[in-house]
Amino acid sequence: MSRRIAIIGAGPSGMAQLRAFASAAAQQAEIPEIVCFEKQSDWGGQWNYTWRTGLDEHSEPVHSSMYRHLWSNGPKECLEFADYTFDEHFGRPISSYPPRAVLWDYINGRVHHAELVPGRLLKDAVRFSTAVRQVSSHSERGYLLTSEHLPTGQQSTEHFDAVVVACGHFSYPHIPAFEGIKTFPGPVTHAHDFRGAESLAGKDVLIIGGSYSAEDIGIQAHKLGAASVTFSVRTQPMGFGWPDTLQEWPLVERFTGSTTHFLDGRTRSFDAVVLATGYRHHFPFLAPELRLVTANTLYPDGLYKGVVFEGARDLYFLGMQDQWFTFNMFDAQAWFVRDLILQRAVLPDPQSQRRDIQTWLTRLKSVQSVREDVQFQADYIADLIELTDYPSFDLDTVVETFLAWKQDKKENILTYRDRCYRSVMTGTLAAPHHTPWMEAFDDSVEEYLREDSSPRYSALSSLTRQ
Template sequence: MQRKRIAIIGAGPSGMAALRAFKSAERGGTDVPDVVCYEKQDDWGGQWNFSWRTGTDRYGEPVHSSMYRNLWSNGPKEALEFAEYTFDQHFGRPISSYPPREVLWDYINGRAVESDVKDAVLFAHAVRRVEFDSESERFTVTVDDLRHKATITEVFDEVIVATGHFSFPNVPDFEGIGTFPGEVIHAHEFRGAERFAGQRLLLIGGSYSAEDIGIQSHKMGARQVTMSYRTQPQGFAWPDGVDEVPEVARFDGSVAHFVDGTSREFDAVVLCTGYLHHYPFLPHESRIDSPNNLYPDGLYRGVTWQKNPRLHYLGAQDQWFTFNMFDAQAWFVRDLILGRFALPDADERQAHIDEWKSAYAEVATDEAAVRFQADYIRDLIEQTDYPMFDLDEVVATFLAWKADKKVDILTYRDKAYPSVMTGTMATVHHTAWMDELDDSRERYLSTQLDADEASEPVS
C-alpha cells in the first residue's frame, strides 16, 4: 500500500510543531507518512525569523515576519514553554521570564534541530496553489522554487496550513491621512524604535502591538507617545510622555483630530490595526474568513476544515497560549492523519463546532478568555500522547502577568515565575528591562559580572 503524503505549508512555530509531532511518532516506532514542508523564507522560525527587510524579500515575495529588532517577550516564557522540550533542557540553567527575540528564536530552533527534521523542509519554496480533486480525494500543490526559478507540482493526501495569520496587515483608511507629511507605517513594517527618538509618535490601535511599540519607543527616547483606541483604553498607569486618546476622526497635515474634539501634532504614525487571515494559495471555499478570535468558524476542534477534513490549519486562533498550543494542535492533527481515532461524520463535527462556539460566545473577560483557551488545549491533549501539563497553573501565570502590568507597565518584564514544566524558578535578568539597551543573545546570557564590565566606560 502506498504511503500517504502530507504537505505542511510554513515552517514557523506551527509548522515546526507538526514536523516534531510526526518525528515523535516515528521515534516511537510508528510508520509515518512522507512529510514535505514548504517554507518561502530561507530559514525556519516564521515570525521569529527576523528580517531587516520590509515590503518584499530578496525574491520579491511579501516579507512574512512582523518581528522587530528590539522585541522582548511581552508574556512570561513559562506560559509558552514546550511540555517536552523545556528551557532548562535547552539552556542548561535558569534564565529570566522575559527573554529577548534572539533568545526565544534560539529556543524554538534548538528543539527543531534536536528533532532532526530540517531535511523535510524545502526552503525558499513558495506555495502558489492548492487544488483538491474530489474524485481522487487528493491535493495538487503547485510551488515555486524561488532560488532556482522553477515551478513544481506535487500530489498529497492531506495538507496542513501552518502559515500563521499575523503577516498580512489590516490597513484601514483615515480621512486626510494622505496629507500627513511624516512617516506612516503599519506595525508589520516596524523594525526598531530608535528611529522615533525625539519624535511625537501616534500609534493607532489599542492592543498589544500599540502597547509594546509605544513602550519600546518611550524607552528609546521618543518625545511623546500617544495611542489612539477605538473601543476602550488599555488603562495602564502610563509614564510621563505616554498616554491614550480616543479614535482618530481625521488628519489635517501633521495634525490628528480625535473624536472627542481634541487634536495634536505628530511627526510619525504607526498603524497597530491588526492582521487579516490571508491564504491566497487556497481556493476561496477553503479559506478561513473570520475575525481574529479564539475559535474561528469552520474548523472542527479548531484545526480541521469542516468542508474538507483532509485540510487542516494550525495556529489560526487568536492567542494567549502559543507554542504549546501549536503542539497540542499538531499532535491532534497527526493522530487524525495516522488514523489513531475515527473522524466523526459532518453532522457530529458541526455539532462539536457549535458547542464550542456557544461556549466562546459567553467569554466576556480576559480571564475567561485565557481559561477558554486552556480548556481547548486540554481537550486536544487528552486525546493524544502529548505530555499533559498543568494548564491551570499556566492560567495563573497569565493572570499574574496581567496584574503585574497593571501595577507598572515599565517593570513587569523584571518579574520572575516558576516553570510549569520543571518547577525551576526563573532568574531576574542582570539589568532592568528599561535600562537594557543590548538585546543580543550574548548579552542576555552573560553573567552579572560580565554585564557590569560591559557597561563600564572605556578609559
C-alpha cells in the same frame, strides 16, 4: 504507495507539526512522506527577524513582523514546550521575558537534531525559499499543490493526500484609511513593517491601535527616547499607568497635514504615525472553497477541534486562533492532526463535528472576563491533549500566571518584564536578567546569557511570582 503530507509554513506551528511526526517516529510509527514548504530561507516564521519590509529579496511579501529589541511580552512559562523545557535547552534558569533571538534559539533547539527516520533530520523535510502558489482539490482524493523555488523560479505541481496550513495569521496587515492621511508629511508605518524605534527618538509619535502591538511599540518608542507617544484607541483604553509622556486619546477622525483631529474635538501635531491595527487571515494560495474565513477569535467557526476544516477532507489549519497560549497550544493541535493523519484517531461524522464546534462557539459567547477568556483556551488545549499522547501539564497554573502577568502590567507597564515566574514543567524559578529591561539595549543571545552574579535589583523578592 506511501501517503504524502504537505505542511505549509515552517514557523512555530509548522515546526510543531514536524516535531509531532518525529515524536511518533521515535515510537517506531510508520511515517508518511512529509514535505514542508517554507518561503523564508530558514525556519522560525515570525521569529526570523529581517530588516526588510514590504517585499523580500525575491519580491515576495515579507512574512515576519518582528522588530529589533523585541522581547517576549508574556512570561515564557506560559509558552514552554511540555516535551522540551527551557532548563533542558539552556542548562540553567533564565528570566521570564527573553528577547526574540533567545526564543528563536529555544524553538530551533528542540527540532534541530530531531529525525523523521534514522539519518533524516526534520530540516531535510523542509523546502526552504519555496512559496506555495496554489492548492486545489484533486478529484475525490487529496490535493494538487503548486510551489515555486524562489531563487530559480522553477515551479512544480505535486499530489498530496493531506495538507496542513501552518503559515500563521500575523503577516497580512489590516490597514484602515483615515480622511486626509495622505497629507501627513511624516512616515506612516504599519506595525508589520515596524523594525525599530531608534528613528523615533525625540519625536512625537501617534500609534493608532489599542492592543498588544500598540502597547509594545509605544513603550519601545518611550524606551528609545521618543519625546511623546499618543495612543489612539477605537474602543476602550488600555488603561495602564503610563508615564507622563504616554497618553491615550480617542480614535482619529481625520488628518490635516501634520495635525491630527480626534473624535473628541482635540487636535495635535505629530512627527510619525504607526498603525497597530491588526492582521487579516489571508490564504491567497488556497482555492476559494478551501479558505478559512474568520476574524481573530478564540475559536474560529468551521474548524473542528480548532484544526480540522469542515469544508474538505484532510485539510488542517494550525494556530488560527486568537492567542493567549502559543507554542504549547500549537503542539497540542499538531499532535492531534498527526494522529488523524496516522489514523490513530478517527474523525466523527460531519454532524457530530458541527455539534462539537457549536458547543465551543456557544461557550465562547458567554465569556465575560479575562479569566474566562484564558480559561476557555486552557480548556480547549486540555481537550486536545486528552486525545493524544502529548505530555499533560498544569494548565490551571498557567492560567494563574497569565492573570498575574496582567496584574503586573497594571502595576507598572515599564517594569513587568523584570518579574520572575516558576516553570509549570520543571518547577524552576526564573532568574532575574542581569539588567532591568528598561536599561537593556543589547538583545543578543550572547549578552542575554552573560553570567552576572549581581543582578541590579534592590529587592529580588518583590520581583518574584511564586
